Amino acid sequence: MPRWGMIIDLDKCTGCQACVVACKVENNVPFAEPEQAALGRVIAWMDVITTVEGDYPNVRVRHMPRPCMQCDEPPCIKVCPVSATYKNPEGLVGQIYPRCIGCRYCTNACPYTVKYFNWYAPQWPEQMESYLNPDVAIRPKGVVEKCTFCVQRLQKAREQARVENRQLREGDYIPACVESCPSNAMYFGDLDDPNSKVASLAENARAFLALEELGTEPKVYYLREGEWHGRARA
């Protein structure tokens, strides 16, 4: 059974937000009107967290793409009163939209704040509606949603492999954010496969887990900034 995981190399991330856009298009994430956005109602399954360090002129900007961490010990699953959020055998943390009662306990329990709520029924400009992804369910108002590691792509890849009568190969299943990254800062694959790129990068000395001390055991690894900056300074 694969254990899907992601590596994000912070040295390579330029903060371009292509992953954020790709995710929204792939997963039918609705728009937020400007006034709704000002209220903090933007849904972004993948978000780039930007922090500014230091004072002018010695300023340094850091970017950290933040998908769902797909924890092995997810705090969100424990608290759901109706088991609407669950972890599947491959370690993907899913959300059952037709069962969710919208209590938002999971959103509050997640230390990474990756879960979002549908404050209103989702809407798209008319021209956009024909471009919605038919593989992804449109969420009704009042339910919680979050990054799924584009699980629909896994289903497609698996069906394709079955048609071709072969095993799933590395690279068959890649989430939209990873695929779209222009600087190749993201890697995706099976963490339990010792030959995979992600498994070796997870062993890298720069690898770390976000809020590792909480024991949530995320399956998204970050590679610390340092290599590039170190070289530049030398």
Add this chain to the structure above:
Amino acid sequence: MAEPGHEVGGDRAIIAPILETGRNFYITTGILLSIVAWAVFVWLLQLRHGLGMTGLNYPVMWGIYITNFVFFIGLSHAGTLISAILRLCKAEWRRAITRCAEVLTVLVLFIGMSNIILDLGREDRLLNVLKHPHLRSPLLWDVISVSTYLIASSIYLFLPLIPDIALMRDFTTKRRWFYRTLALGWSGTPRQWRVLERAITVMAVIVLPIAVSVHTVVSWVFGMTIQPMWHSTIFGPYFVAGAIFSGIAALIVTMAVLRWAYGLGEYFKEVHFRNLGALLLVMTLLWFYFTFSEFLTTYYGGEPVHMRVFDAKLWGPYAPLFWGMVLCCFIIPFGILAPNRTRNIPGTVIASIFVMIGMWLERYLIVVPTLINPRLPIARGVYYPTWVELSLTAGCFAAFILLYALFSKVFPIISVWEIREGRHQGIEEAMERIKGYLPAAETRAA
């Protein structure tokens, strides 16, 4: 039917509100009804358009609906807990106040539970908690514990009501069928009395642990997560103490209103307010002790994520509310209740009003500042409740007062038979009991 217990006699004042209804009552209920109607209208709007009508956002997913939920469930502790403890301790001064405390519990529980429904994104799927229950979720523990409490405290309210319902059945001509049905064929035989008293005692014992569990579990909704300043082992007892604290305050205010509106000064005497005031004073001190320990522990530990919430409360954007809470929950009530001279009826009522405001603020300050300060450095949240949330909150308070007023128009708000029992048996029993505490005269002589 001419049993001695069945004339109303000197206690007519208790059932006067049921027999006569003045103009003021209609005006009051009219006002309350219009507030409730407005809230229902706003709720329908919210149902139709979604929770976007509230001020909630990412990452502040919970706001004043959850605050109200915790607050109202807290108020419910007054009634049953106080009444059960006083009954079991055979505190004779309880007789006039048990009924109005028990009603408070049951009604306020309904309001508290409705706030959870107001807060749900999909209230149409409420029954999923029965269809797909997930026993690891503290919210499900809440569902179980609160509904058990509602059932137990309803039974505990109803049992001592039976003889009074029978009294109404025999005494009035109004709504006879209604009282006849509810009286369950009570005729006051010695056997019936024995069974009833036994049942009340058993229920009083059962209801106590349930009451404690309810607010403990409510606190665990927060305490079981790993979020800063929610993840605290002290939350269970802290919430229970806060609940009893605000519950006693609610009881004092309710008694004062009943006393004023129905002229029940003969029953709700100064001594009742003084005794409850002394209890409130104890709870004020306990509240301060818990709050101080909680905040000092956080401050001393000094973990940055916790300190962000701590700073937001003590000197950040929530400072006015925080210090307002300290003022309302400790400084003002302590100042009023500690001196004997001011622990009178007006004093305890004023202190209680401040305590209720302060305890609402405490609940708000537990829910919101933690959510405003998530662990990851995403944009900090802001939250201001909108007119929708304020309307529904007003509706909740109005609905509570309205239901209480209606109850007092149908059932005696003071237990007639318990008062009478106090007069006929209580005094003698108490004297016997006091004699039992003392060494017998012969021993002393020897």
